[in-house]
Amino acid sequence: MVKNYYQIIIIGVTLFSIFFTSYSVAEFDIHIPVDHGTCENWTTMPEADVGNCTKNGRVLHCFGGMANVHVMNPSKVKKIEELILCGWPNETFDPQLILPQFPKIRYLKIEHGQLTYIPKAFPELHHLKSINISWTNLSNIQQNLFKKLHNLKELDLRWNHLDFIEYPLTIPETFQHLYLDGNPWNCTKNLEWILNPINKDRIVDRELLFCADKLYRSRHLMTVLHYQVVLRTMCNSVELKNCTCTMHYITKSENERLTPIYAVNCSNLNLTRFPSFVPQNTTIFYANNNKISDLRPLRNNPNYRTVVDIYLDNNRVPNIDVLEAGYWLRHFRVFSLRGNRLTKLPIYALDNALEFNSNAVSLYLSRNAWRCDCKFAMRFHELLLKYLEIIVDSANITCKYFDGDRSYTLNVLNIERSTVCKLPNENSKIQPIDLVNCTLAFLILFVFTKLGYDYYHYRKSGRLPWIVTKIL
Structure with missing residues (x-):
């Protein structure tokens, strides 16, 4: 009897526990099914x-x-x-x-x-x-x-x-x-609220989120957000205060390691020099429409060693001589110098750099005041023909040719040696060779005139010309 009594108590407690547990789960622990x-x-x-x-x-x-x-x-x-x-x-x-x-x-x-x-x-x-x-x-x-x-x-x-x-x-x-x-998820939009500490426990599956936009497709969303925050922190430096920094891409190496690729845009800021600092992994730098003239940072500043795309349109660059035999010129991918103050190029150095630069894709040189003397013009012409695919705007590159007091605009691709390669005294009105030619022409005319006269005199009088009698 006692044994049955205890069994009844145990069964009752068990049923009560099951009921209470079920009620608690239903009331307080609602979980969304997977x-x-x-x-x-x-x-x-x-x-x-x-x-x-x-x-x-x-x-x-x-x-x-x-x-x-x-x-x-x-x-x-x-x-x-x-x-x-x-x-x-x-x-x-x-x-x-x-x-x-x-x-x-x-x-x-x-x-x-x-x-x-x-x-x-x-x-x-x-x-x-x-x-x-x-x-x-x-x-x-x-x-x-x-x-x-x-x-x-x-x-x-x-x-x-x-x-x-x-x-x-x-x-x-x-x-x-x-x-x-x-x-x-479009990771080019602002999703940084996901990193907010208050959302760390709320967003249960945030480690499972991936990007689907064209820029970061299949990249882990949390990784992208992390790199965006790091970039924004680095871009807040004094040197880049008014510049715009963006994450251009995220590359994946063979060992699955991800590396962010940054782009920095400092265009239209009235800059007179390169910023001394750009974020690590920056590969693209825009500084169009400024007053930059010195290219030495591309040779001497290690921050620009990985910056392979440089856009310097409409600045004040007078030459690129400082880049000669440097690392950057042998490894750049895009270099845009349209609308600067270039008049000459170190042709041999640039040819040598492009010869060994397997990364070079685009070089822009139009809208500069190129000077077409004989030596430079023809070597420049040969350089454009040789690297027609890399010097993208070759067809638009023109130079100034001076003939006396007059200047002419010539397309470098279509330039001819006879146009720009003349002797110093070749522009005078009468040259010595012209005098010789005129004398010879006069003598030939005299000989034919004398021959005609003698023939006429022989037919009329029957007498041979004096010179003929002496010969005979």
């Missing part, structure tokens, strides 16, 4: 053909719409705690129109279907603690969408079409978990 949940294969359900709902206790399960909700018992509808909408048929979902008829709702799931946009904020629902909107076309989230949900604890927005969420979302302080995996 998989498709109850919406998997929803199209095979018979209710999906007409967009009807099925009620099971306090759970309302709808497939392809809510066509039959209006015929259900209103008092029972008001007691619904879980609303599961599989295959929502419309592009929009109006929570202010649909949800007030479920005042006791605690869990809302919208999976699959045509949902693209939620135009209105959720109404005040004191019991709603968990929202799952997944596997839809949802592409935008308003900042105040969940503002009135004071007891919201979990929000699952996985596997939608979200590429950006404007921060901060207005959510209660008691909010606990946010799921964002599976969305095509």
